[in-house]
Amino acid sequence: MKVIITGASGVLGRATTRYFHSQGDTVIPLSFTRSGPANTSSASSSSSSLPAYQKLDLLDFAATRDFFHSQNNNDEHVDVIVHCAAERRPDVAEQDPVRAERLNKDVVEVIAGLAEEMGYLMIYVSTDYVFDGKSPPYKPADAPNPLNLYGKLKEAGEQAVLASRKSSKHAGQAGKRCIVLRVPLLYGEVEFNSETAVNIFVDVIEDQSGKTYKSTYREFPFFSTITCITSAYTCAVACCSFSGPLCCTIPYMRGRRRASNVRSRPCVSLFSHSPSAPATAHDPPPSPTDHSKALPPIVHFSSQKGLTKYEMTRLIASFLQQPIEQVIPDTTDPAMLPNQTVQRPGNTQLSVRELEDKVGISAKEQKGFEAWWREWAERYRAEKA
Numbered sequence: 001m002k003v004i005i006t007g008a009s010g011v012l013g014r015a016t017t018r019y020f021h022s023q024g025d026t027v028i029p030l031s032f033t034r035s036g037p038a039n040t041s042s043a044s045s046s047s048s049s050l051p052a053y054q055k056l057d058l059l060d061f062a063a064t065r066d067f068f069h070s071q072n073n074n075d076e077h078v079d080v081i082v083h084c085a086a087e088r089r090p091d092v093a094e095q096d097p098v099r100a101e102r103l104n105k106d107v108v109e110v111i112a113g114l115a116e117e118m119g120y121l122m123i124y125v126s127t128d129y130v131f132d133g134k135s136p137p138y139k140p141a142d143a144p145n146p147l148n149l150y151g152k153l154k155e156a157g158e159q160a161v162l163a164s165r166k167s168s169k170h171a172g173q174a175g176k177r178c179i180v181l182r183v184p185l186l187y188g189e190v191e192f193n194s195e196t197a198v199n200i201f202v203d204v205i206e207d208q209s210g211k212t213y214k215s216t217y218r219e220f221p222f223f224s225t226i227t228c229i230t231s232a233y234t235c236a237v238a239c240c241s242f243s244g245p246l247c248c249t250i251p252y253m254r255g256r257r258r259a260s261n262v263r264s265r266p267c268v269s270l271f272s273h274s275p276s277a278p279a280t281a282h283d284p285p286p287s288p289t290d291h292s293k294a295l296p297p298i299v300h301f302s303s304q305k306g307l308t309k310y311e312m313t314r315l316i317a318s319f320l321q322q323p324i325e326q327v328i329p330d331t332t333d334p335a336m337l338p339n340q341t342v343q344r345p346g347n348t349q350l351s352v353r354e355l356e357d358k359v360g361i362s363a364k365e366q367k368g369f370e371a372w373w374r375e376w377a378e379r380y381r382a383e384k385a
């Protein structure tokens, strides 16, 4: 398949680029300010052949349209775009709402419009922050009620995608070309720790200067400050799994020349199947048509393990074999914290039941939070030794 990934220099885009590339797809990784190969310092060993970022300012709509059109040529058409580029920092969005609206809403409209025009599949990555965090777990059909501008703009992006899907001349066909993929707080391979709101705990743990930090912590049954974190890698695999079967069944794409591996992709083999869809390694890939028919317009993908920020910090610190006396568990409900510039939802757990029951994909991670961080810390300590 030919896959364009926007925001490929970001945390999720980077993992997605690496994963599609590892599956033999032709990947076009787009960046804005960063340059070089789609790489990370800590995962460089297997990524030497990754393509270099192509710089494109998505806020330049004319250049964006030209770029996408230029990618469709007689030899190969674009099959999938995974749209990761966004302003994902709620406080930064609040500081520059005009830019945030253009990037998180207007750009989505442009790319969804191009999806209709050019016939590729768009996976729009959205967030659990479209919910207010008051009544988890959230099902895909639950009404969003974002508390901050970031959440509102991501919801507006969702609306653009869903409107495009609804008004599409291809409506009613299996494999409609736009889906919304909501994911929760991510962690993963980073270029610097503050790239994610989880990896940043490494900086906190390593700060032994005497400075103290407060970290949200409420014990059972006070779930209000718990976050379900998911690895960027697992979300990348999800994007790849969704795109294979959907592309296979886009009827209007038949007859076009596409990369030869579209039909042979093992769509969901990297996930364990839910009990309703048992499968073994020897089973053939599930029927693409059945699979895509079941894929709803909004998909939730999230681990179901909830941790408080303090618990995350404590776990990472234990793997790094570092004390965390400087981190003070704070039992205040985040919604009640004084001087908050941006309101954040408490528990936005995303229900994956629909994904498991209707689509037959389990969101259970092969490597959960603890295993991922244990491995990461081992590598990190070995590098430092």
Ligand SMILES: NC(=O)c1ccc[n+]([C@@H]2O[C@H](COP(=O)([O-])OP(=O)(O)OC[C@H]3O[C@@H](n4cnc5c(N)ncnc54)[C@H](OP(=O)(O)O)[C@@H]3O)[C@@H](O)[C@H]2O)c1
Pocket (backbone or CB within 6 Å): 006, 007, 008, 009, 010, 011, 012, 013, 030, 031, 032, 033, 034, 035, 056, 057, 058, 059, 083, 084, 085, 086, 087, 088, 103, 125, 126, 127, 128, 154, 183, 184, 185, 186, 187, 195, 196, 197
């Ligand atoms: N991170 C999370 O915890 C989280 C949680 C839920 C949902 N999400 C969603 O997941 C998606 C990916 O998030 P992420 O954490 O990977 O984001 P990220 O690490 O902050 O990366 C943002 C990406 O957007 C690109 N970008 C920014 N302005 C651009 C512009 N004008 N033109 C083109 N590209 C531009 C950046 O390119 P340069 O760096 O090259 O400038 C970068 O690649 C987002 O849609 C976000 O809303 C993230």
